[in-house]
Amino acid sequence: MKKKRRACEFEKAMTNTPISAYVAVNKENGIVGFSCFDASFRNFFGPIGVSDEYRRSHIGKELLLYALYGMKEEGYGYAIIGWCEEKNKLFYEKNSDAIIIPNSFPGVYKDSILLSK
Template structure:
């Protein structure tokens, strides 16, 4: 499970995708602290307890380092940044029935644009497995050699 590196100074345009999603009733927005419980529960229920913990960390920062995808007043996807360690993207996830619409790409781009605006030149995407081709194609991410377990090496579950 290698890490990947993204150049934040050379990101693809995002507005057309955001507009397209909006015409489908899908809104990408920054999470608000008032929605913390429902977002963290969404992540824990549909993805994993580890991701739930990481998402909860996003709410300890202002503005919150989490973006969400919302349709019909329901969260259908999320993406966090700067929660595992500084300069990292993730975790991120979109409900199975909404995959393939560009929601994951939109969430990724919102986070990466925010990281660039925060002064980062590069971003690390940690522990990429089956999503590796997606990140290569979407944002030109490249694999960082010998990067496993990387920032996660001191995690209790890996000892």
Template structure:
């Protein structure tokens, strides 16, 4: 299903700073000279499809990809406007950091960036059923009726997600 986030009703920008401090993480936009390294990391930890998808973030100005970094290493990412205008995602975390507040911190960065770009809403495309309750709880996301199966249909055979 797809979900909708109201970008005019977000948690404050600094809401997750204590979590980031506790995990010794920095969040920032990706930089153009990091493209190959970022895409390699996403390919290694997630999929070729996601690496292809977020490669579009490097063509935008400003780059529409945020990184979570610990001691100079990527441990997570969140992109926006890479598959469709107004879409947030994909987002991915190193397995050791799943279940922390990092996903929410990265999402909040993306949502605030989209709001700064003039969007009133963000679409979360193809949300997994286990992820939807978290989006409802933390960002007041609502399901978009009739959005299943959404835009991720008619995929090329052999394409990974």
């Protein structure tokens, strides 16, 4: 379900004007990662994904930073990372100075159809 949810959010970000999605490709032009913002809710970063074989190569960090800079260009003063698995919190804290807001999940996702499936 997580892949389907991320695919829906990526498609939404690709239809935004301006487009709010970034894609990383390898030398063969194969997609190895992506990041988005304004996909589910305005001012929200995500989702982000990197193929397993390309993890730990700084692609995720670059995709995160491109999206955050894109949000800054759109006039956002800060970004909300609305859905973060426990295992990924250190990534965001280290690469973006993110601050975890306790008890903030599910927040705006509470009534999400995709969350309940």
